[in-house]
Amino acid sequence: MTEPTITCDTLSFEVLANDGNARAGVVKTARGDIQTPIFMPVGTLGTVKGLTPEDLTDEIGAQIILGNTYHLYLRPGLDVIELHGDLHDMMRWDKPILTDSGGYQVFSLKELRKITEEGVEFQDHIHGSKHMFTPERVMQIQETLGSDIMMAFDECPPHDASKKYLRDSLARTTRWADRCLSARSRSDCALFGILQGGIDEDLRREHADMMLDKPFDGWAIGGLSVGEENSAMYEMAELSTGLMRDEMPKYMMGVGKPDDLIECIYRGVDMFDCVLPTRNARNGQVLTSRGAVTIRNAHHSHSLEPLDPNCSCYTCQNYSRAYIRHLYKSRELLSARLCTIHNLHYYLELVRGAREAILEGTFTQYRRDYYAAQVEDPRER
Amino acid sequence: MTEPTITCDTLSFEVLANDGNARAGVVKTARGDIQTPIFMPVGTLGTVKGLTPEDLTDEIGAQIILGNTYHLYLRPGLDVIELHGDLHDMMRWDKPILTDSGGYQVFSLKELRKITEEGVEFQDHIHGSKHMFTPERVMQIQETLGSDIMMAFDECPPHDASKKYLRDSLARTTRWADRCLSARSRSDCALFGILQGGIDEDLRREHADMMLDKPFDGWAIGGLSVGEENSAMYEMAELSTGLMRDEMPKYMMGVGKPDDLIECIYRGVDMFDCVLPTRNARNGQVLTSRGAVTIRNAHHSHSLEPLDPNCSCYTCQNYSRAYIRHLYKSRELLSARLCTIHNLHYYLELVRGAREAILEGTFTQYRRDYYAAQVEDPRER
Numbered sequence: 176m177t178e179p180t181i182t183c184d185t186l187s188f189e190v191l192a193n194d195g196n197a198r199a200g201v202v203k204t205a206r207g208d209i210q211t212p213i214f215m216p217v218g219t220l221g222t223v224k225g226l227t228p229e230d231l232t233d234e235i236g237a238q239i240i241l242g243n244t245y246h247l248y249l250r251p252g253l254d255v256i257e258l259h260g261d262l263h264d265m266m267r268w269d270k271p272i273l274t275d276s277g278g279y280q281v282f283s284l285k286e287l288r289k290i291t292e293e294g295v296e297f298q299d300h301i302h303g304s305k306h307m308f309t310p311e312r313v314m315q316i317q318e319t320l321g322s323d324i325m326m327a328f329d330e331c332p333p334h335d336a337s338k339k340y341l342r343d344s345l346a347r348t349t350r351w352a353d354r355c356l357s358a359r360s361r362s363d364c365a366l367f368g369i370l371q372g373g374i375d376e377d378l379r380r381e382h383a384d385m386m387l388d389k390p391f392d393g394w395a396i397g398g399l400s401v402g403e404e405n406s407a408m409y410e411m412a413e414l415s416t417g418l419m420r421d422e423m424p425k426y427m428m429g430v431g432k433p434d435d436l437i438e439c440i441y442r443g444v445d446m447f448d449c450v451l452p453t454r455n456a457r458n459g460q461v462l463t464s465r466g467a468v469t470i471r472n473a474h475h476s477h478s479l480e481p482l483d484p485n486c487s488c489y490t491c492q493n494y495s496r497a498y499i500r501h502l503y504k505s506r507e508l509l510s511a512r513l514c515t516i517h518n519l520h521y522y523l524e525l526v527r528g529a530r531e532a533i534l535e536g537t538f539t540q541y542r543r544d545y546y547a548a549q550v551e552d553p554r555e556r
Numbered sequence: 557m558t559e560p561t562i563t564c565d566t567l568s569f570e571v572l573a574n575d576g577n578a579r580a581g582v583v584k585t586a587r588g589d590i591q592t593p594i595f596m597p598v599g600t601l602g603t604v605k606g607l608t609p610e611d612l613t614d615e616i617g618a619q620i621i622l623g624n625t626y627h628l629y630l631r632p633g634l635d636v637i638e639l640h641g642d643l644h645d646m647m648r649w650d651k652p653i654l655t656d657s658g659g660y661q662v663f664s665l666k667e668l669r670k671i672t673e674e675g676v677e678f679q680d681h682i683h684g685s686k687h688m689f690t691p692e693r694v695m696q697i698q699e700t701l702g703s704d705i706m707m708a709f710d711e712c713p714p715h716d717a718s719k720k721y722l723r724d725s726l727a728r729t730t731r732w733a734d735r736c737l738s739a740r741s742r743s744d745c746a747l748f749g750i751l752q753g754g755i756d757e758d759l760r761r762e763h764a765d766m767m768l769d770k771p772f773d774g775w776a777i778g779g780l781s782v783g784e785e786n787s788a789m790y791e792m793a794e795l796s797t798g799l800m801r802d803e804m805p806k807y808m809m810g811v812g813k814p815d816d817l818i819e820c821i822y823r824g825v826d827m828f829d830c831v832l833p834t835r836n837a838r839n840g841q842v843l844t845s846r847g848a849v850t851i852r853n854a855h856h857s858h859s860l861e862p863l864d865p866n867c868s869c870y871t872c873q874n875y876s877r878a879y880i881r882h883l884y885k886s887r888e889l890l891s892a893r894l895c896t897i898h899n900l901h902y903y904l905e906l907v908r909g910a911r912e913a914i915l916e917g918t919f920t921q922y923r924r925d926y927y928a929a930q931v932e933d934p935r936e937r
Contacts, residue, residue, distance in 0.1 A: 221882065225889035251857070251882035258858055259876060267874050476632070477639055493648050495640060501602065501632035508606035508892055 180357070183392045186324070186365035188424045192534045196416065196443040199533040202393075202424050204323050205363055206263075206271045209238045211424065211445040212529055214436065214522045215273060217453060219243045220250060221266045223519075224453055225512045228268045234489045235519045236527070239270060239323070241448045244316055245277035248306075249299050253319050261321025273448070274322035276313050276369075279331045279397075279429070290330070292347065310354035318361045326395065326428075327355040329369040334401045341378055345371055349385045356389060365392040367426060370415055373398055374407040383418040393424040396444070400430045409438050416443030433462055433525055437542050440529050452522050456514035459503040462521050465550040468496075470514065474554050475500045488520035489513075561738070564773045567705070567746035569805045573915045577797065577824040580914040583774075583805050585704050586744055587644075587652045590619045592805065592826040593910055595817065595903045596654060598834060600624045601631060602647045604900075605834055606893045609649045615870045616900045617908070620651060620704070622829045625697055626658035629687075630680050634700050642702025654829070655703035657694050657750075660712045660778075660810070671711070673728065691735035699742045707776065707809075708736040710750040715782045722759055726752055730766045737770060746773040748807060751796055754779055755788040764799040774805040777825070781811045790819050797824030814843055814906055818923050821910050833903050837895035840884040843902050846931040849877075851895065855935050856881045869901035870894075 185205040192199045202209040216223045216231065218240045223231060231237040242262055247253075251265075259265035262272060281288055281295050288297035294309030310328040317325035329348040332341055352368055359366055368391035372379035387394070396415045399408045408430070416425050426446035427439050436447055452462060459470040463483035468475075470482070481491035482499065490499070490513040502510035525545075532541035566586040573580045583590040597604045597612065599621045604612060612618040623643055628634075632646075640646035643653060662669055662676050669678035675690030691709040698706040710729040713722055733749055740747055749772035753760035768775070777796045780789045789811070797806050807827035808820050817828055833843060840851040844864035849856075851863070862872035863880065871880070871894040883891035906926075913922035 220886050220888060221879070222888050222890045225893070227890070227893075250886055251878065255858060255878050255882065258860060258878065265876070265879050477636060479639060495646070497632065497636050497639065498602070498646050501636065505601050505631050507601060507603050508889060509603045509608070511889055512606070512608075512893075 181359045181362055182390060183362055183365040185363045186392050188393065188422065190421060192536070194533040194536050194538040195441065196413070197440050197529070197533045197538045198421075198443060198445060199530045200424070200445060202445075204271045204365070206269060206323055207238065209271060210527070210530060212436075212440045212526045212533075213238055213446055214526045215239050215241045215446065215448040216519050216522075217241045217243075217448055217450045218266070218268075219246050219450075221247060221256075221262060223515075224457065225508075225515050228266065230516060231268070231519075232270070234516050236523045237270070237519065240268060240272055242272050242274045242320060242322070243277070243280065244274050244313065244320065245280035247274075247320060248277065248316055249301055253316060257319055261319070263321055271323035272321070273324040274317045274320050274326065275428070276317070276326040276328040277308055278313075278329050281308055282331050292350075294328075310351040311358040314355055314358040314360075314366075318359070318364050322364055324365045324367060324393070325359075327352050327366060327368050327391070329371060329397055331398050331401070332371065332373065334373060334398075334403055336373065338375065338378070341371075341373055341375065342381075345378060345382045345385070349382070352386060352389055352391075356391070367391055367393040367395050367424075369395045369397040369428070371398045372411075374403045374411055376410070376414060379411055379414055380418070383415065387418060387420070391423075393426060394419045395426040395428050397428050399427065400435070400449075405435070405438075408435070409442060412439045412444055413442040433522070433545075436522070436525060437529070437545055440526070441538070441542055447526070452518035453515055456518040457511045459510065459514065461514050462518050464521075464548050466552065467555055469555050470496065470500050470503050472554060482514075482517050483521070486517065486521065486524075488517050490517040490520075562740045562743055563771060564743055564746040566744045567773050569774065569803065571802060573917070575914040575917050575919040576822065577794070578821050578910070578914045578919045579802075579824060579826060580911045581805070581826060583826075585652045585746070587650060587704055588619065590652060591908070591911055593817075593821045593907045593914075594619055594827055595907045596620050596622045596827065596829040597900050597903075598622045598624075598829055598831045599647070599649075600627050600831075602628060602637075602643060604896075605838065606889070606896050607900075609647065611897060612649070612900075613651070615897050617904045618651070618900065621649060621653055623653050623655045623701060623703070624658070624661065625655050625694065625701065626661035628701060629658065629697055630682055634697060638700055642700070644702055652704035653702070654705040655698045655701050655707065656809070657698070657707040657709040658689055659694075659710050662689055663712050673731075675709075691732040692739040695736055695739040695741075695747075699740070699745050703745055705746045705748060705774065706740075708733050708747060708749050708772070710752060710778060712779050712782070713752065713754065715754060715779075715784055717754065719756065719759070722752075722754055722756065723762075726759060726763045726766070730763070733767060733770055733772075737772070748772055748774040748776050748805075750776045750778040750809070752779045753792075755784045755792055757791070757795060760792055760795055761799070764796065768799060768801070772804075774807060775800045776807040776809050778809050780808070781816070781830075786816070786819075789816070790823060793820045793825055794823040814903070814926075817903070817906060818910070818926055821907070822919070822923055828907070833899035834896055837899040838892045840891065840895065842895050843899050845902075845929050847933065848936060850936050851877065851881050851884050853935060863895075863898050864902070867898065867902065867905075869898050871898040871901075
């Protein structure tokens, strides 16, 4: 293990209030503050699908977005991004960006990738060309993207992997973590470590023991929301946040549904990302304070109600379910945009409300009210 | 012929300046003034594809949009639209809307429609259900839509129709025009008549003779831009505007390319609509002051230039060709939106510039400058 020579001097974190295990805090970065708990909209290819940066700030209140290293590396490619300056400059987003390490995508390629101690050799899903991702290369790519929060290169093992495989994988991910720390060259790009261990409590503890004394700027819980039971996900979240030092931001990767946000905030998570609100929006699935609504359903065809009568977003302030259903059924582009604005606004309001409740010491009530508002509507199944 | 009992009391037109045959004027409506010459973005299904009403007003400067009667009648259907009030209320567009008569679409159905003196019976292209459009029904539909400018129900004959067929068609369109005038019931919905006659000068004159004394609120030139030569289109435009009374707005339906706008303004046309700027935008074809640009072309992959260096639109003020090309190649929704904003802005600026030149008596120079700026770039073919 080489000693890291660079540490981040632009990111800091402060916990402002605790309410049970739930926390309200602020992550300070050179590109602005992030009020936690926070949800990060996913902008895979340098755009949160269908939205402009102005939509994200003015209509949704996004404070940080996520970019996908693997996808951006392939399209448009680092040379094009670097030409603009960095990812912020290309897409005109001047607030913080967190980038993943590409590990999740690369390991999903299954037959098209080969893992060695050095890294992962893979054929990409677009051109079929061969590439090599190593911890060093992945740090270099994320620094080129100008990421405000980079993620260490880790293996996200399949959720049915054997205990033997998982132990080997955790050891390798730990060695890769050291190489990531050694490879960083920019003090203005924070770097978060990732805890793995599947849904095995022993392995989670073992990996935390190996990792948590390393000089990362924050910690993530990886390898969840990959098909396991909700209860297992929540147990692992609680276990992991309990092991992490409280003065560090705690990020749950790839999670999740609104219920998951509430449950993981309750268990001490500060940061979330997920494609669900944006992807579902494009499929006409909207999330509301009363539960999910499938806009194509016939019973919305003559509804003058907004998607969510309790919502203050642009979509709900202006358009009826009948109109949005018509746009969706007619495959109009505006349908995706209006539903995406609504869904992301809903997520950001959910975490903003949670934060306020934590600051006031009423998060237990907030959680209870959240569930009480859900309406079981068999027509939406 | 029944005498019309209703006339429009909300629309008026004033010519402010002539420059050769070109005119600058203003169409006043209850929902706001329209500075002519004007281009009307097409909002087929109750949305200009990908844009909100705020985009149309704030980013593009649209003053009036077009809705398609046939398409809206089928989707979402009149009952849904009426539930909101009218089309303005459903789509939240409070400026004027011009609706076509559905004639063009119905006649395009070819094997699926049958023309009688009464009207047109057709099977729609979505469900295959049978419908009947008559002049009376089409007036009723457009009044239900709350159209500020309705179009008379006419036949748009195929451009290779025989002279005998065209003469019968013109006579029928003329009888239908009378029935449209008799059928209107709202004094706040203006009604424009349509002159047909293909590219035959005699027929154009004959139809003008039959039609031009009828109490329409404005006149349209129909049946052009359907495959004929440009020169024939321009000749028919010049002939038709010359026959129409000068105190009436003159509207060229379904036209056209930027060149066509310049040439038809030069020949006295006041109003235009066309799907070209919006459709081309979605296909990555952008129109600029220097000519058309195909954004997918490889030579834009590393270009930091905006789509048009002379353009002040949101897209050109913020994004590079390299980024927009990346979005287009990755099939990102934002590509369509950014290119649509640019193309419509370009069209609206083109007619705004023409208007200014006409007011200053320099339209000949404006037209010359327009052509001089076009760059022949073989890479864009």
